[in-house]
Amino acid sequence: MLIINVVMIGHLGAKELASGTLAMAMLNPILLCTGGILTAVAPLTAQAIGAGDKSGGRAFFQQGMWLSVILSCLAVPLLYNTGTALEFLGQSPELSRQAGEFAKALCFMLPPYMVMLVARNFLAAHGQTVVTLAILVAGAALNFAICYLIVENVWGLGQYGLFGIGLSTALANLAIAVALLFYISSNPHTNVVAPYRGLHRMDLLSLKAVSIVGTPIGAATLLEVAFFSASSLLMGYQGDAVLAAYALSGQLNGLAFAMPTGIGVAAMVRVGWAYGARSWIAMQRACFAAIGLGVGTGLCVGLMYAMFPSLFISIFIDVTVAENDAVVRIATLFLYIVATLQLVDAVQAIVSNVLRGMSDTFVPCFWS
Structure with missing residues (x-):
């Protein structure tokens, strides 16, 4: 969804994009x-399902x-x-002020975003991804619609600028979180495990299990993204044009990375099912199928980016304007x-998720 923000912010101007x-x-x-x-x-929910746990991983959710x-x-x-x-950190005072206003609006996004992630992972472990995708697309459309009204200054909303775009993202994430939670309660595959029964009680053992498996994943992800965030800060010292260009390429990289990440999550769930059922053949099949798909998508996306760079850049800014x-x-x-x-990113993302399906999260973290 953040890529929509970058697209719309790009229409506000290079300084706003920076x-x-x-x-x-x-x-x-x-x-x-x-x-x-x-x-x-x-993965923990998928393993519980694979092992025949009738609660369907409710405790982990x-x-x-x-x-x-x-x-x-x-x-x-x-x-x-x-x-x-x-x-x-030495960034321009004006850019820092604008970035700070944008970030304050995005603070409202964090709680619903995290709830949405939990719901989405729980649904993925139960194999319920189609409606989840539809809800995410609808939320992205809502975010785009509100951002468009701000960029085009419809009803005077243009005065809110970056802050308004941040609030629109928060609103869209809230809508997605509510929709996913409702879907969990109404979907026969997930409702049968009574997902909200006992939600008010904190189960320290299950919380510990989620934390132990999840913390290395978070650490590995943080190490991966730290490089790009540090690069963004360094680009800020090179001027608005360099920073804006880096933002565009970074978003396109993130967009491409979403495909092997999605394949990796599917592999993680299927490996989790097989791991819970102790079916090693099913684990191998899921692993090799995911790697094959990842290699194919990585090659296709890489070729498209190399052959048509201007086409993809034009998504964010007007390439015909001299400035x-x-x-x-x-x-x-x-x-x-x-x-x-x-290609390398695709294989890395998928193999890491395959290992996570077996709750092996320390090895991917170590190699990150």
């Missing part, structure tokens, strides 16, 4: 680290919800002080680099 990039450089480590921790709900509350309380203060942190020439030129170079990384 500010938004700095804010997201602070936001992304928080989202991905906490999201990585909460990912543990999926519920403690994931508790953990999302705890993580939100820790993350919101960090994000709220983004502007101060950026200025302390954007510098951004387009630099973004094209960055995109060539992104294209070369797709």
Whole structure:
């Protein structure tokens, strides 16, 4: 969904795009680290299902919800002080101020985002992904619609600028979280395990299990994204054009990475089912099938980025405007680099998730 923000912020101007990039450089480590921790709900639930647990991993879902509350309380203060942190790191005062306003709006996104992650992982472990995808697409459409009204200054909403775009993202995440929780309660595959029964009680053993499996995932994800966030901060010293170009290429890289990540999550769930059932043949099949799909998608995306860089850059900014020439030129170079990384990124993402399906999260963290 954040890619929609970048697209819409790009239409506000290069300076706004640079500010938004700095804010997201602070936001992304928080989202991905906490999201990585909460990912543990999926393999643990899948293993419980594979082992024939009649509760369907209910305890892991519920403690994931508790953990999302705890993580939100820790993350919101960090994000709220983004502007101060950026200025302390030597970024432009004006960019830091704008980034800080954007980040303050995004603080409202964190709690529903984390609840949404827990619900999505629980549904994925139960193999309920089609309606989940539809809900996510609807939420993204809602975010786009509100952002469009702000960018086009419909009904005077343009005055809210970056702050308004941040609030629209929070609203969309809230809508997605509510819809997913309702779907869990109404879906026969998940409702049968009484997912909300006893939700008010904290189960320390299950909470510990989620934390033990999830913390290395969060740490590995944090290490991966730290490089890109640090790069964004360094690009900020090179000027608005370089920072904006890096933002575009980074979002395109993230968009491409979503495909092997999705394949990896599917592999993680299927490996989790097989691991719970102690079916080693099924684990091997899931692993090799996922790697094959990942290699194919990585090659296809890499070739498209290398062959048509201007086409993809034009999603974010108008490549025909002379004042954007510098951004387009630099973004094209960055995109060539992104294209070369797709195959390796795809295999790494899938293999890591296969290991996570067996609750082996320390090895991927170590190699990160």
